[in-house]
Amino acid sequence: MKKAIEAQTKVARALYRDLYRWSRLASDIPFFLVANHQQQQQHSSLPPQTFQHPIISKEHLLKLANLGHDGECKDFEVLRNMLPAGCSVDENKLVVPKIEDGSSLLSLVRVLTRLSSMDESYDQDVVRQRIGLAMEAIKSLNELTPTLMEMERIRSKRLDNSFVRFRVGQVVQHAHEKWRGVVCGWEKKKIMNAIVVTYFVLPDKGDVHHLHKPAGVIFDKAMEVQFQNTSAAKGGKTESKRHIASVAEEDLVLVSNSCLSRIRNDWMDTNFERFDIASMRFIPNSKLAYEYPADTENSSKVISEHKMFDDDADLARTVTLGVAVIANELHFELIASSTEAARKMEPLKSILDRLVKLMPSCRPTTSCNEMATCIRTISNLSKLITKVSDLLFQRRIALINKSRIKFRLGDIVRHKKYGFRGMVVSFDPRPTVDVSRWDGLQHLKNVDDTPFYSIVPDPADTVKAFGAVRTMRYVCEANLEVCPVEDADIDLDIMEMVPGWSFDDSLQRYVPSDEVKFEYGEVIEEENIMMRSMELLEEGLTRALVQMQEESSENRTGLNTGQLLKLLQIARRKEDAAVIEDFMKEVWKSHQDTTIRSKHDDALRYLLSNRSKDALSIFTNITLEEPHYGEAWNKKATCHFMHAELEEAIEAIQKALVLLPNHYLALGGLGLAYQERMDNENAVKYYQKCLELNPWSPVASRMVACQDTIESDDEDEAVIEGSAPIPDN
Numbered sequence: 065m066k067k068a069i070e071a072q073t074k075v076a077r078a079l080y081r082d083l084y085r086w087s088r089l090a091s092d093i094p095f096f097l098v099a100n101h102q103q104q105q106q107h108s109s110l111p112p113q114t115f116q117h118p119i120i121s122k123e124h125l126l127k128l129a130n131l132g133h134d135g136e137c138k139d140f141e142v143l144r145n146m147l148p149a150g151c152s153v154d155e156n157k158l159v160v161p162k163i164e165d166g167s168s169l170l171s172l173v174r175v176l177t178r179l180s181s182m183d184e185s186y187d188q189d190v191v192r193q194r195i196g197l198a199m200e201a202i203k204s205l206n207e208l209t210p211t212l213m214e215m216e217r218i219r220s221k222r223l224d225n226s227f228v229r230f231r232v233g234q235v236v237q238h239a240h241e242k243w244r245g246v247v248c249g250w251e252k253k254k255i256m257n258a259i260v261v262t263y264f265v266l267p268d269k270g271d272v273h274h275l276h277k278p279a280g281v282i283f284d285k286a287m288e289v290q291f292q293n294t295s296a297a298k299g300g301k302t303e304s305k306r307h308i309a310s311v312a313e314e315d316l317v318l319v320s321n322s323c324l325s326r327i328r329n330d331w332m333d334t335n336f337e338r339f340d341i342a343s344m345r346f347i348p349n350s351k352l353a354y355e356y357p358a359d360t361e362n363s364s365k366v367i368s369e370h371k372m373f374d375d376d377a378d379l380a381r382t383v384t385l386g387v388a389v390i391a392n393e394l395h396f397e398l399i400a401s402s403t404e405a406a407r408k409m410e411p412l413k414s415i416l417d418r419l420v421k422l423m424p425s426c427r428p429t430t431s432c433n434e435m436a437t438c439i440r441t442i443s444n445l446s447k448l449i450t451k452v453s454d455l456l457f458q459r460r461i462a463l464i465n466k467s468r469i470k471f472r473l474g475d476i477v478r479h480k481k482y483g484f485r486g487m488v489v490s491f492d493p494r495p496t497v498d499v500s501r502w503d504g505l506q507h508l509k510n511v512d513d514t515p516f517y518s519i520v521p522d523p524a525d526t527v528k529a530f531g532a533v534r535t536m537r538y539v540c541e542a543n544l545e546v547c548p549v550e551d552a553d554i555d556l557d558i559m560e561m562v563p564g565w566s567f568d569d570s571l572q573r574y575v576p577s578d579e580v581k582f583e584y585g586e587v588i589e590e591e592n593i594m595m596r597s598m599e600l601l602e603e604g605l606t607r608a609l610v611q612m613q614e615e616s617s618e619n620r621t622g623l624n625t626g627q628l629l630k631l632l633q634i635a636r637r638k639e640d641a642a643v644i645e646d647f648m649k650e651v652w653k654s655h656q657d658t659t660i661r662s663k664h665d666d667a668l669r670y671l672l673s674n675r676s677k678d679a680l681s682i683f684t685n686i687t688l689e690e691p692h693y694g695e696a697w698n699k700k701a702t703c704h705f706m707h708a709e710l711e712e713a714i715e716a717i718q719k720a721l722v723l724l725p726n727h728y729l730a731l732g733g734l735g736l737a738y739q740e741r742m743d744n745e746n747a748v749k750y751y752q753k754c755l756e757l758n759p760w761s762p763v764a765s766r767m768v769a770c771q772d773t774i775e776s777d778d779e780d781e782a783v784i785e786g787s788a789p790i791p792d793n
Contacts, residue, residue: 270765
C-alpha cells in the first residue's frame with residue numbers, strides 16, 4: 065500500500081511540474097488570443113472550472129472561504145489572494161469563471177498543489193481523481209501548444225519596429241481622403257529588396273459617414289474577421305460592421321490637433337483601454353500589447369497612471385465629495401419631512417437608498433480609483449435626477465388629464481379591430497411617438513390628441529392576431545373596449561417582464577406597485593407626505609444644479625460647471641465622457657422656477673416626438689417670459705434649425721452663448737448652422753471652440769469635413785488662377 069501511494073505521489077508531482085512548465089511558457093499570452101487565432105468565438109480558450117470535494121477537501125474549502133475560526137486560516141488567506149480574479153469559493157466549491165492568461169493558470173496550479181500537499185488523507189481514490197484531473201488539463205493544454213508557438217513566431221516578427229513610422233494606438237489621418245482613425249496593427253513585407261509597411265486602422269465612423277466612405281481605401285476583410293472574433297470572445301457584438309482600413313504608410317499622417325484625437329468606432333473598447341492625453345494616443349489592451357510588444361514598451365501608460373491622474377485626483381475627489389454633500393442635505397430633509405411609514409414605501413424608500421449610496425463611508429486610495437468613483441457618482445446622481453423628474457412629470461400629466469383617461473391601471477381590455485385581450489400597465493394622454501402612419505389608425509381623426517395605452521397582451525391572442533407572440537402593444541383609446549368579465553381570464557405570464565408590477569395572491573391578479581400608482585396619479589397611503597417629500601427633493605436638486613450653473617457663492621458643495629468641463633476634458637473613455645455630458649445637460653436645463661422648467665420639459669417632449677412647431681411655440685414663449693434662461697434659447701435655436709430657419713437659429717444660439725458661454729452643445733450647433741450656410745470657415749471656428757471644451761464631441765467629424773471642403777476649394781481656386789489665359793484671335 066505504501067509503495068502504491070509513493071508511486072502515485074511521484075506521478076502527481078511530475079504532472080504538476082508539467083503544468084508549471086506549460087503555465088510559465090504561456091505566462092504573458094492572453095488566452096482569448098488563442099481562441100481568436102483558432103477562430104473560436106468564446107470567452108477564453110480555457111473554460112470555467114469548478115473544484116469540489118474530493119479534489120479539494122471540505123475542510124480546506126471552509127478555510128479557503130474564510131469560514132474557519134480566527135487564527136486557523138492565515139495560510140489560506142495567502143492562497144485565497146493567489147487565486148485568479150473573479151474566483152468565488154464557499155464551503156461546497158471553488159469556481160474559477162475565467163483563466164485569462166498563463167499567469168492566472170500558474171497561480172491556480174500553485175493553489176491546487178499547495179492544497180493537495182496540505183491534505184493529510186492518503187485515500188487512493190482521491191489521489192487517482194486528482195491525477196486524472198491533472199492529466200486532462202495537460203492534454204488540453206498540449207493541444208494549444210502549436211497555436212502558442214505560431215503566435216510567438218508572429219509576435220517575434222514585431223519585436224523590431226524601428227522601421228515603423230506609426231505605433232499601435234496613435235491617431236492618424238488619411239492624407240488624401242482625410243478621415244481619421246486609430247492604428248490597431250501593422251505588417252511588413254519585403255518587396256524588391258525594400259521593406260513595405262501596411263497599417264491596419266480603425267476609422268472614425270463619423271468621418272466615414274460625413275466624408276461619404278473614402279473610395280481610395282482598401283478595407284481589409286481578414287482583419288475584420290479577426291476583430292469580429294475578438295469582439296465575440298469578449299462578449300461584444302459582431303453584427304455592426306466597421307471596416308478595418310488597410311493603408312500604405314505614405315498615405316497616413318499623425319493628427320496634430322489634440323481636439324481631433326478622440327476616435328469613435330464600435331471596436332475601440334475591444335482593443336484599447338483608454339485615451340492617454342499626455343501622448344494623444346489610445347493605450348492598447350493586453351491583446352494588442354502582446355501582439356505588438358515594441359509599440360507599447362516605455363509607453364506613456366506608466367506616466368499617465370502615476371503622474372497625470374495623481375494631478376487630477378484632487379478634482380475628482382472634490383466633485384465626489386460635492387455630490388456627497390448634496391446627497392447628505394437631501395437625505396436629512398427627506399427624513400425630517402416624512403413619516404416612518406412613508407419611508408418604507410416606494411418611491412421614497414428607493415430614493416433614500418440611492419442618496420445613502422451617494423454618501424460613501426470610505427474613500428478610495430488611488431488616483432485611478434478616484435476618477436472611476438467620481439464618474440460612477442455623477443452617473444448615479446444623474447439617474448436620480450432623471451427618476452425624480454420623470455416621476456413628477458408623469459404624475460402631473462396624469463392628474464391634469466385624469467378626466468380624459470378612460471381606462472385605469474390593471475383594466476382588462478380588448479382591441480376592437482384585432483381582437484387581442486390585454487391589461488393596461490401605463491398610459492399617455494397623447495402619443496409620445498409619431499403614429500400618423502400606423503395601421504389601424506387611418507380611419508381615426510385627431511389621433512395626436514387621443515390617449516394611448518401600453519397593453520400587455522395575452523400571448524395566445526397575439527399569435528392568433530399577428531402570427532407570433534407580441535410582448536407589448538401601444539394602442540389608441542378609440543381602438544380599445546372593456547373586456548367582458550366572462551372573457552377577462554387571460555394569460556399574463558409575461559407580466560414578470562414589466563417593472564413595477566407583481567402578482568397578488570389574495571386578489572389573484574397582477575397589481576401595480578406604490579411607485580407606479582404614485583406615478584400615474586392613483587391614491588396611495590401617505591400620499592400627501594409622499595408628494596411633499598418628492599417636491600422637497602425636486603427643489604433641493606434644482607437648487608444644487610442652479611448653483612453649479614451660476615457658480616453661486618451660496619454653493620456649499622463647491623461644484624461648478626468649470627470643474628465638470630475639466631473632468632470632461634480629461635475623460636479617458638467615451639463612456640466616461642457620456643456620463644459627464646448627460647449631467648451637464650441637467651445643469652444647463654435647470655431653473656429655479658418650477659413652472660418655467662415644466663414648460664421646458666413639455667416643449668422638449670414635443671421636440672422629441674417630432675412636433676417641432678409646438679415645441680418652438682413654447683420655447684419662444686419661455687424666452688419672452690424668462691429671457692435669461694440660456695437653455696431655452698438653445699432649444700429654440702434647435703427648432704429653428706429643424707425648420708431650415710438658419711438666421712433665426714444663429715441669433716438664438718448667440719443669445720444662449722451670452723448667458724452660457726461654455727455651452728459646448730450651443731457652440732457645436734452654431735458650427736452646424738454655419739456649415740449649412742456653406743460658411744465653412746466659421747463652422748470650423750465654432751467646432752474648434754466646442755471641441756476645446758468637449759474633445760469627445762461628435763462634431764469633430766463635421767469639422768474634418770469642413771476642413772476638407774475648404775482645402776478642396778483652395779486647390780480649385782489655385783488651379784483656376786494658374787491656368788493660362790485664352791489668347792485673343
